[in-house]
Amino acid sequence: MVSLRAAALRAARGDGGGAVRLPPIELARLAGGGDREAFEELVRGYQRRVYGFAYQYVRDAGEAQDVTQEIFVHLYRNLRRYDAARPFEPWFWRLATNVCLNYVRRRVPEPRELPDSGDAGGDPADLPGESALARALGELDRAYRLPLILHYHLDMSLQQVAQTMGLSVAAVKSRMHRGRAVLRRTLSEEAG
Amino acid sequence: MTQLTCGQARPLLEPYVDGSLDGETAAAVRSHLAGCADCRNQHLEAVSIPARLRALTAPEPPADLLPSVMAAVARVRRPRFAWGPLILEIGLCALIAWYLSGLAGLSALFSYTSGELSDVVGWGLGTTQLPAAPSLDLLLVLACLALVTVTGYHLALIIGATSEPSGRRAGQG
Numbered sequence: 001m002v003s004l005r006a007a008a009l010r011a012a013r014g015d016g017g018g019a020v021r022l023p024p025i026e027l028a029r030l031a032g033g034g035d036r037e038a039f040e041e042l043v044r045g046y047q048r049r050v051y052g053f054a055y056q057y058v059r060d061a062g063e064a065q066d067v068t069q070e071i072f073v074h075l076y077r078n079l080r081r082y083d084a085a086r087p088f089e090p091w092f093w094r095l096a097t098n099v100c101l102n103y104v105r106r107r108v109p110e111p112r113e114l115p116d117s118g119d120a121g122g123d124p125a126d127l128p129g130e131s132a133l134a135r136a137l138g139e140l141d142r143a144y145r146l147p148l149i150l151h152y153h154l155d156m157s158l159q160q161v162a163q164t165m166g167l168s169v170a171a172v173k174s175r176m177h178r179g180r181a182v183l184r185r186t187l188s189e190e191a192g
Numbered sequence: 193m194t195q196l197t198c199g200q201a202r203p204l205l206e207p208y209v210d211g212s213l214d215g216e217t218a219a220a221v222r223s224h225l226a227g228c229a230d231c232r233n234q235h236l237e238a239v240s241i242p243a244r245l246r247a248l249t250a251p252e253p254p255a256d257l258l259p260s261v262m263a264a265v266a267r268v269r270r271p272r273f274a275w276g277p278l279i280l281e282i283g284l285c286a287l288i289a290w291y292l293s294g295l296a297g298l299s300a301l302f303s304y305t306s307g308e309l310s311d312v313v314g315w316g317l318g319t320t321q322l323p324a325a326p327s328l329d330l331l332l333v334l335a336c337l338a339l340v341t342v343t344g345y346h347l348a349l350i351i352g353a354t355s356e357p358s359g360r361r362a363g364q365g
Binding site: 036039040043047048051052056061064065068069072073077131134137148152153173176177178180181183184187188 | 202203205206207210212233234237238241242244245246248250251252253254257258260261262264265268
């Protein structure tokens with residue numbers, strides 16, 4: 001038997017092509033009701049941004065995939081609690097942020113090579129081809145790193161960043177200024 | 193106009209770049225920059241950082257990300273399924289309570305149980321005889337057994353629904 005939700009989803013897609021016509025909030029509502037197809041569309045629509053966000057945060061492709069998967073599993077579990085009367089994006093990114101922070105908190109730090117070990121590996125943060133800015137961002141305190149990633153990488157407005165982080169806009173601005181100042185100092189020291 | 197030192201001007205560079213400073217402070221920063229080459233360099237760096245942050249790229253998500261997410265989700269039991277047995281449990285409790293004739297029945301059950309327990313304690317102390325085994329009430333026993341079974345199943349569901357899924361990607365064992 002074809003569910004009404006699945007039929008609505010197919011109708012919204014038109015000729016059955018891959019383009020998603022339903023807005024995320026509607027997909028979230030359908031997925032919250034148990035529609036797996038709607039959830040898959042939601043993942044398809046967000047996977048690039050979520051993976052990019054996770055990558056900027058953990059700076060490791062394999063771990064970014066783990067974090068991304070964990071974010072979507074948490075989303076699936078919590079969709080029933082989502083109030084469709086409220087905007088989806090801040091709710092979703094708050095969830096994604098919390099999952100990411102918890103992941104990093106649980107992570108066992110990688111052992112670092114001693115400088116005289118003769119190994120060329122050195123600091124695992126020094127990924128080949130990575131820019132000095134990306135490296136400095138990865139080493140930034142997470143209280144400053146998160147608003148910078150949300151605003152500059154995910155193109156969120158300051159208001160959205162504030163909603164996502166549960167802070168005032170003024171507090172977000174202050175953190176971003178401090179974070180950028182730390183990046184500026186780090187880059188200047190490296191250049192000098 | 194206030195004359196700023198380098199130490200005072202540098203923390204103001206980011207809000208200055210964003211245009212968040214009031215007119216007087218912004219003018220003081222501008223004046224300091226005009227006469228300080230080091231701070232001008234810092235200012236240039238501060239101006240460039242937002243654009244460079246926007247330009248940071250991330251690799252494309254791996255092709256198996258969507259299938260691995262859907263496979264992980266397929267293993268997740270959503271908490272809503274854990275609520276189903278509650279209806280059966282409430283029904284069985286209601287049946288048992290009704291069968292025990294409401295409050296009077298429950299009170300009788302309590303006094304009977306406490307009497308039996310004190311007899312067992314007395315038997316342990318050597319002051320009384322071991323109480324005789326009670327006659328079995330088949331319906332009550334069956335209802336209690338059913339309640340225990342459903343509750344056990346329910347607990348298993350709750351444990352399954354609340355335990356964390358593996359954080360590793362599907363296909364990595």
